[in-house]
Amino acid sequence: MKIIIVGAGIGGLAAALSLHAAGFDDIEIHERSREIRGLGVGLNLLPHAIRELTELGLGDRMHELGVAPRALSYMNRHGQLIWSEPRGVDAGYRWPQLSVHRGRLQLALADAVTERLGEVIRLGSRLVDVHSADAGTEIARFETADGDSVEVEADLVIGADGIHSALRALRYPDEGPPPWSGLTLWRGVATVPQFLDGQTMIMAGDAEQKFVAYPLARAESDADEGAIRVNFIAERRGVGSADADWNRTVDPAPIAELFDDWRYDWLDVPAVIAAADEILEYPMVDRDPLPQWTFGRTTLLGDAAHAMYPNGSNGGSQAILDARTLAFHLATSPDVDSALAAYEQARRPAMTALLASTRATGPERVMQLARERAPEGFADIHDVIPAAELEEVATGYKRAAGFHPSTLNDRASLSATRQGTPETGADVAGS
Numbered sequence: 001m002k003i004i005i006v007g008a009g010i011g012g013l014a015a016a017l018s019l020h021a022a023g024f025d026d027i028e029i030h031e032r033s034r035e036i037r038g039l040g041v042g043l044n045l046l047p048h049a050i051r052e053l054t055e056l057g058l059g060d061r062m063h064e065l066g067v068a069p070r071a072l073s074y075m076n077r078h079g080q081l082i083w084s085e086p087r088g089v090d091a092g093y094r095w096p097q098l099s100v101h102r103g104r105l106q107l108a109l110a111d112a113v114t115e116r117l118g119e120v121i122r123l124g125s126r127l128v129d130v131h132s133a134d135a136g137t138e139i140a141r142f143e144t145a146d147g148d149s150v151e152v153e154a155d156l157v158i159g160a161d162g163i164h165s166a167l168r169a170l171r172y173p174d175e176g177p178p179p180w181s182g183l184t185l186w187r188g189v190a191t192v193p194q195f196l197d198g199q200t201m202i203m204a205g206d207a208e209q210k211f212v213a214y215p216l217a218r219a220e221s222d223a224d225e226g227a228i229r230v231n232f233i234a235e236r237r238g239v240g241s242a243d244a245d246w247n248r249t250v251d252p253a254p255i256a257e258l259f260d261d262w263r264y265d266w267l268d269v270p271a272v273i274a275a276a277d278e279i280l281e282y283p284m285v286d287r288d289p290l291p292q293w294t295f296g297r298t299t300l301l302g303d304a305a306h307a308m309y310p311n312g313s314n315g316g317s318q319a320i321l322d323a324r325t326l327a328f329h330l331a332t333s334p335d336v337d338s339a340l341a342a343y344e345q346a347r348r349p350a351m352t353a354l355l356a357s358t359r360a361t362g363p364e365r366v367m368q369l370a371r372e373r374a375p376e377g378f379a380d381i382h383d384v385i386p387a388a389e390l391e392e393v394a395t396g397y398k399r400a401a402g403f404h405p406s407t408l409n410d411r412a413s414l415s416a417t418r419q420g421t422p423e424t425g426a427d428v429a430g431s
Helices: 010-021 047-055 059-065 102-117 166-171 252-258 269-274 315-332 336-359 362-373 387-401 405-410
Strands: 002-006 026-031 042-045 071-075 081-086 098-101 121-123 125-134 137-144 149-154 156-159 180-193 200-205 209-218 227-237 248-250 276-285 298-300
Touching (some): 002 010, 002 137, 010 026, 010 047, 010 315, 026 125, 042 047, 047 315, 047 405, 059 098, 071 362, 081 362, 081 387, 125 149, 125 166, 156 166, 180 269, 227 252, 252 269, 298 336, 336 387
Parallel strands (some): 026 121, 071 200
Antiparallel strands (some): 071 081, 125 137, 180 276, 200 209, 209 227, 248 276
């Protein structure tokens, strides 16, 4: 069975590894970039994603890449604590949450693909068309970096090529650009003095302006003793535009000024921004939910299927879930068509609901509630938001995203071979 994956990002690479583990070995990955440079900043792999990567035999590599935050704390823009909760194994999961550099993660997954599948990544290969050859195959046409046109026949084409997916555009040619939320994000990595306990991820602010920071590693230099490497995201509504050049490097000084009065006794926000190695600017955009992912023997995965706001730190994790779910159904269904139907039924309604939740700020809803009810701050958060309401916001999002501890810990494994036999050697056996 010939499988083509379009896109060598996190979702596409995870799909290749998942399919190979499930017994499929005729796989090609076509990536439009001429090289995989490992770009980006930080991201969080939530316990449901770490479970899947661990069952693929990549657990040790993931632990080497990042650090495990022990807690997540939500603050108002005055630096007052709204809600804090344990994360990963401290929250009762059997798997940790890991904060990693996106680029290092992509390179690690690409290395694993080459080790297990061989030289299957075709760089400088841009998808330009897909059409059905007959009832069971697709012809994908690519343009190479040299301008040549190459056609490849496959039994399945998977679009894992991100928010600007070429395959999605072929299926929905009138969709247009991703809608802008009105928010602009500035992302960076900086070496800063340790804040709180050095293992806590923080989110401060509200729907109009927000700052997120979490540790990626201890500082590497002895001169920076007591410092940590952090990823941060600064957000502001009404600044920038949807037409901003993605990954554009900007001067940190004007961004720091936007947060000039966000100086707390536990963290100096403008100082963190000013200390960035570089700051990249992004318009905060997503994609509207689709009524259908699968057409013939083609389907979508990850951001190509359900790009969403970063509220909840869940985009990369959901792409990994897509990959594992698709491989599971291809391994256990009687034919490709029923497998694609089962995959879409398992994932599309859930991602439609999750996308709606992220547009409503997801678990960060507690920050907006605090802003609406106590814009000048509070003496006791429970005078503003009852404890039960805070708890429900947090647990409701975990249920929607599929990583409530009891749901994840008790769920059967997605590891299966083409014969429907569970893989051996995984942390959790079963199919």
